[in-house]
Amino acid sequence: MSEAFGFREFGGPETHVFFDRPDPVPGPAEVLIRVTAAGVNPSDYKLRAGMAPALYEGRPFPQVLGGEAAGVVLDVGADVEGLAVGDSVFGSALTGAGTYADTTVLHGSYTARKPEGLRDDWAAAIPVAVTTALDAVDQLDLPRGATVLISGVGGGVGLVTAQVARDRGLRVIGTGSTAKRNAAEALGVTFVDYTSGDVPAQMRTLVPGGVDGVVDLVGGPSLRTLAPLATHREKVVSAADPTVADLGGAMVIRRADRADLERAADLLVEGRIDPHITSYPFAQAAEALALVEGGHALGKVVIDMTTAAA
Structure with missing residues (x-):
């Protein structure tokens, strides 16, 4: 089982909830990861508010928030190339599985290995x-x-x-x-x-x-x-x-594929970019999202998933 933070119905912050879910099963093009850090973005609260209900069609509530993460690979889909169990990675959950959770699935083509010297919270800021x-x-x-x-x-x-x-x-x-x-x-x-x-x-x-x-x-x-x-x-x-x-x-024409992720990671490792991270423990996921939703965040907000939610 995986502890997660999300929303029980479309709406505002009053819909937030911590809950347990089974570990997702990666599809052929996906990787299952143990999440170490999850990025917080405006799209998170917009999706919670019902901006794209079709994304959740046929999937029961509650739903998990978040669209980007860093972590360690636990399982790899049959069609994924260049990634293996045990790799430290970062990428996008275009799967809709959410990333404010102990485990999630990322799209293999939009996931890259984390280079030596790159912090997990910085890596989680890269995909978006x-x-x-x-x-x-x-x-x-x-x-x-x-x-x-x-x-x-x-x-x-x-x-x-x-x-x-x-x-x-x-x-x-x-x-x-x-x-x-x-x-x-x-x-x-x-x-x-x-x-x-x-x-x-x-x-x-x-x-x-x-x-x-x-x-x-x-x-x-x-x-x-x-x-x-x-x-x-x-x-x-x-x-x-x-x-x-x-x-x-x-x-803006978005790429965020593996080559783009690797290029971005190099800039961080070389010290040419500082993402200006503000980190919150998992237990304060609601506060992290509220900071972004209120427009008061300075730099990038990231949730440290290595701290227990309760």
């Missing part, structure tokens, strides 16, 4: 936060010296995106709340506090001619306010809001 940042900056394909604007720069994806952009020789401007200023500025980001006034006016002072690219991590009104600041609308990408297409931009 780090690869999203890499994919976004890759997609913009801006030349060295260009200026990129990142909305929501203080979150789990935002701080990594700032570091990837800086590593590519880009000038980085980022928007966020006052509490995120110090962390962003420590990375060399020119910070714009959206709580202190008219963001477009602040931006026109900083870059009168506009920015070369925009990475939107917030969506909604923020996207519609910031997209016009790009000198070319096709250089606006969003990881949060598909209506970016209506503005001439595009959603």
Whole structure:
């Protein structure tokens, strides 16, 4: 049996529940892992709220939260190549099995071996936060010296995106709340506090001619306010809001396959990216998710699954 944290029906935090479930059985393309760390993402509470009910069709509640994890392989599906029992790995649970649990199944093609020197909590941040940042900056394909604007720069994806952009020789401007200023500025980001006034006016002072690219991590009104600041609308990408297409931009094209995971891991091991982890024990999984859901998380939130829930 596996202890898990999830939700007993679609809704808000009141639906959260710890429960036991049988260890999942990996399919031919999957690996079963003992989870050591699980990443927390906005998609977790959105799925709990009923954003994609078809994902859970035909599956009884309660459902397990979470979509990314690090851990140790316990079993390998017949079609999985390059992974073996006992390997330390990290990857995505595109299977819908959830990762806030003692054991789960990951998709073999979206799982990679964890290199020596990479902490489990850092590895658990890679499948969503780090690869999203890499994919976004890759997609913009801006030349060295260009200026990129990142909305929501203080979150789990935002701080990594700032570091990837800086590593590519880009000038980085980022928007966020006052509490995120110090962390962003420590990375060399020119910070714009959206709580202190008219963001477009602040931006026109900083870059009168506009920015070369925009990475939107917030969506909604923020996207519609910031997209016009790009000198070319096709250089606006969003990881949060598909209506970016209506503005001439595009959603971030996600990969997160094994090659992408390995590339991201190398950047962390080399010290070129720090995911800025805030770790919670498994017993405080609800508090970890609440921090992300409230928009107050600085950097990436990870659940330490090596601590007992009760």
